[in-house]
Amino acid sequence: MRYSTLGNSKLNVSRICLGCMGFGNPNIGQHSWTVDENTTHTIVKKALDCGINFFDTAIGYQKGTSEEYLGKALNKSAARDSVVVATKFIPRSDEEIENGISGQQHIENMLNSSLSHLNMDYVDLYIYHMWDYRTSMYEILEGLNNQVKKGKIRYIGISNCYAWQLAKMNDIAQAEGFAKFVSVQNHYNLIFREEEREMAKLCKFDNIAMTPYSALASGRLSRTSEVLTKRLNEDSYAHLKYDSTAAEDEKIILRVKEIADKYKVSMTQIALSWLIRNVTSPVVGATRLEQVEDMVKAVDLSLNEEDVKYLEELYRPHNLVGVMAQNTGVSSDKNLVWMQNLKR
Template identity: 35%
Template sequence: MNYKLLGRSGLKVSQLCLGTMGFGTEGGWGADKETSFEILDAYADAGGNFLDTANVYKLGTGEKIIGEYLTNHDRDQFVIATKYTLKDNNTNANASGNNRKNMMRSVEQSLQRLQTDFIDVLYLHIWDHITPIDEVMRGLDDLIRQGKVNYAAISDTPAWVVAKGNTLAELMGWSQLIALQVEYSLIQRTPERELIPMAKHFGMTVTPWAPLGGGALTGKYLRGESGRVKAESNRRDANSERITRQVMAIADEIGATPAHVALAWTTQQGFSCIPVVGATNVEQLKDNLKAADLILSSEHITKLNDVSKITLGFPGDFFNEDNVKVNSFGGFYDKVEKR
């Protein structure tokens, strides 16, 4: 396992992040505590150190399992990322959302479940469309100053909100957001319209969730296998199947699995990207970790980019028009370095 810097920080994290949303059996699926411990052992043995969880995963069981695991292991070996926003109870109107009250309450409870004094990376989980972003940024900075959180990050939030938050933080001397977690895969490339360009500008690492499209990109549904993704989902529509068949063809050609190919693609797109890879058994984890060693050729990257290409809409497609390039660069477009 190699290590990458998380955003514009000096924090070193493994190139594949272990998603722990499946730790716990609530909801009729997932890994029990013993299996979760085995997954954590295998991940650590491979050099992995980056764990992704949230206050609501498996009704809090996910954090509890990690906390119990850490009581018998070196806490400082791991970079623990958790999230706040979503409700963990229905007691009052402020038991959910991005507001400071819920942030502070959620963090205290996550610290208890994780049995630790600090959270390495705290994500805002989902934007609530009502809390001022300056309230969020000041709250995150206060937690960092208190030593309860080391770094701030954000998930599932419009690009303009994230950009405003980081700009305010820079102006006010607050801690900036270093990572952006969004759904991103070969069958979900719409973050390329605004979110990923914004992340590149601010030097944020993108940590995609569902990099395998809920398992669709492994080809299991085309093989007639069962899974949690419903047949009417856009992860299993004609376009997704077309993309998956190309992934499977390349996998066959190079002697890899479709999962390896799909994961490797996310890390070779020209920006800092650490996919969040979930597992509910050790064999699944060990197989996914093999993607860390796979480097796709430029030819294969081109094939995958072409089969999964999306329209950028306005202004992205407008900027790519030849006349716009000529008028904006005076005939020097191909001779000027691009950021």
């Protein structure tokens, strides 16, 4: 395993981050294909043995049971200071807003729940999971900074945002002396490369780590289309992200297969090797032991420039999908509340 510093933090992370969305009670939450507590422990132990020290979960994954399963697995198998644990909080609910729960109180409540699930005193990286258009930037940043000062968070990250949002948030943090975002976790892989327009350039300029999710396009980059899996059949959110461009994406996927055959390795290794060239640590999920072994091998696989060009040249611009496709209200007055707060 190789390691890298996570942006402007002092965290040393493995070049692969184990994504934990596939862990949790399958009978509750969004996904029916998640694995149980014992399987989670086996996979986490395998990841640790392979040198992975970076783990990503969220309170929104299977209603907190992903956090619970991960926390139990890590507490059994690793010293707390030997791993980097990231989790995420979601925006305020309608009910919270109606009941007068502030953005800062919401963050504290979410964090305390996550720490309880994980059975930990702090998280290394606390991630703003998706943009809350009903809460000001200042409120979010001050709420996060308060928890950093309490020692419950070491560093903060952000996910599912535009480059202008990340830039503006860090500008406010700089001006106010708040903790700044050291990482961004957005949608980025070989068949969805819209992050290269602006976000990748911002991150390179400001030394913000990119830790993209959907690194294998929900498994589509790890196999050809005729291979069926439980997740492929049941992951409705992945269908929303990828079905509309499946025909053009398939041409790239077949090139991944071609290069994999050339190197005599798996398609997973090719797709991840390409991505690792461009980011600090992609978030890669696993529900089987062999998937962990495969992702780790990608770290030491180097593609030549000719192969990279061959993999990239068929890409065509894609429309934003998933969470980002819904985040279109950038002209709303609620998005500009931060301007008033800057006068404080």
